[in-house]
Amino acid sequence: MQEPCSAPSSDPAVEQSLRLEIAQLRAELETLRQEKSDLEILLEMTTEHSDTVEAELQREAEETLRESEHRLAQFLEAVPVGVFVVDGGGRSYYANRMAQQILGYIPITQVATDQLSETYQVYQAGAERLYLTADLPIVRALTGESSTVDDMVLRQGDRTVPLEVWASPIYNEKGQVVYAIAAFQDITERKRAEDALRIAEANYRSIFENATEGIYQTTPDGQYLSANPAIARMYGYDSPAELMASVGDITQQVYVDPQERDRFRSLLTQHGEVKNFEYQVYRRDGTVMWLLESARSVRDGAGRVLYYEGMCIDITQRKQQEQSLQQRVQQLQIEIDEAKRQRQVAEITQTDYFRQIQQEAEQFKRRLAE
Template identity: 30%
Template sequence: MQGAKGKSYEGSKAMVEGDKFRREIQKRERYLEVILESVPDGVITTDSQHRVVEWNKGAEQIFGYTKEEARGRDLDELVAPGSIRDEAKEYTQRVLSGNRLPPFECIRFRKDGTPVEVIASGAPVNVEGKLEGVVAVYRDISEQRAAERALALSEERYRSLFERLPVGLFVCTPEGRFLEANPALLKILGCPDLETLKAVDASSFYCSKRDRGHWRSIIEGRSHAADVECRMIRMDGKEIWVRERSWAVRGREGELISCEGVVEDITSLKAAEEEKSMLEQRLIQAQKMEAIGTLAGGIAHNFNN
C-alpha cells in the first residue's frame, strides 16, 4: 500500500515538474516571439525548401505582405521576382548548402512591385546536424541611400558652382592656410594649382600690414566679417587690386573653424577709375584755361575800346 502511494506521489511530482517545464518553455518561446516582433529589421525563417515559416512585423513593413500572405510561399519568388530571381536563388543555394551569408546590399521588391534597397544576410538553421531551414534578415536602407544620393547631388552642384564662378572663392584655416580655392582664385593670384597655394600663407599676398589686419580681427573675434578693397601681390610679382569679403565660420561653442571669402580682381576697374579721374582733371584744367582765355579776351577788348 505504501509502495503504491509512493509511486503515485512520484508520478504527481513528475507531472507537476513536467507542467512547470512546459510553462517555462512556453514563456521563453513567447519571449523570443516578442523580441522577433520588436526588431525593426525583417526577420524571416524558412523550411529546408525555402518556404516561409515565420515573418515578423519588420518584414511586413519592408515588403508589404502580411504573415498570412507570406507563409508557405517561396521566399525568392516573393521578394525577388523577374530579372533578379537567379541572383537571389544563387544566394539561397549557398545558405541551403550550410554556408552563412555575410551582410550584402541588394535590391528586393515589395508587394506593390516597387524596389527596395536592403542589406541582407542569412544563415542555415541546423538542429542536431540536420538542416531544418534558413533564417534571413533584411534591413531597409532605401531612405538612407536616397539621402546619400541627394547629398552627393547637392555636393556635385555646389562643386560645379564653386568651380565655375568667375570670382575667387576660398576656405582657410584660422592660421591662414588655404584648404579650398576655386580656379578663379588661382588665376587671380597667379598660382598654378591648389597644392601650391596650400603651401602659402594667405597673408603673404597682401601688400600692406594694414590690409592683413582684417584677418587678425576676424580670427581674434573682433569682427565677424570684413569687406575691403586692397592691393595684393600675385605669385609672379605683379601687383593687383582686389575687392575681398571674408567671414568667420564658427562652431556651436563659438570656436573658430575656418575663414571663407570671395575675391574679385578689380585692377581693370581701378585703372578705369584712375583714367576717368585724370580725364576729369584734364577737363577741369581745360575749362579753367578756357575761362582764363575768355577773361583775357574780354579784358583786351575793353582796352582796345
C-alpha cells in the same frame, strides 16, 4: 543396573540474562522492521512527491517558455524592421508583420533557399539580374557568416523597393547552425536622400569647378585647404593643386600689406563674416592685383573656428579705371579752376572799377615817362 544421569542444574541468573538479551534482540529486530517499513513508506512518498515536483517544474518551465516566446513574438512584431527566419534546412520558419508588409505577402514555407531570389523577385541593385543565391545574407548566415548589404531591391510590379539587410546564424548547444535570421528595412527614403545629396554635391562641384569667381577654404593661419580653378588662374597658377602646393603662408606670400590680413581676420572674429573686403595681393609673377572678397568663419559645435571659406573676384581693371577716372577728374578740376579763374579775370576786366584803375595806371605811367 546403573542409575540414569541427572540433567545438569541451570543457573537462574544466566538464564535470566539470556532471556533479557533475546528480548532485547527481538525488540531491536522489531525496531528495524518498523524503520524499514517507515523508510519504504517515505521512499514511496518521496517518489510520488518527486514526480509531482518534476511535473510542476515541467509545467512551470513550459509556461515560462510560452511566456518568453510570447514576449519575443510581441517584440518581433513591434520592431520597425522586417524579421525573417529560416531553419537549418533553409525553409521559411517565421516572418513578422513588417516583413510581410515589405515583401507584400506571407512568406512561403516550402520555398528552398535557391529559389528565394526568384520567388520574392530580389534583384541586384543597378543590374537587370536576380540576386545571386550564394550572396543572399540569409544564405550566407546558414553557412555561419554574418553579413550586411544595401544593394538589394524587391520588384513588385511597377514598384521597386531598395532594402538594407542584416543576417546572422543561430547556433545550438553543439555549435551547429539551426536557424538563420535576417532583419531588413525599406530604405527608399534614404536612397532618395542619398541621390539628392549626390546631385547636390555634383551641382556644387560643377559650380566650384566652373565658377568665374575664385572660391576657396583656408585655415585661420593662412594655408589653403581647397581652391577652385578660377582662383588658381587669378594668381597665375596652372591648377589649384599647384597653388596650394606653392602657397604655404597667405599672409606673407600673398598680401602686399600683411596688416590687411590681420584686419581681415579681426573682422571675421568680430562679425563671423566679411563682405566686399578690398586688398592687394601678389600674383605668381610678382605683379600686384586687387581683389574684392567676401568670406565667413566655419565653426564646430563648440564654437571653435575650423576654417574660412569665401569668394573673390579680380577688380584690378576696375581699380585702374577708378584711378584713371580719378586722375581725369583731378585734371578736369584743374581745367575747371583755370577756366573759372580766367572767367573771373574777364569779368573783372569788364567792370567800371577795373577800367578806372586801368586808366589811372596809364596816367601814372605817362607821368613817370615825362
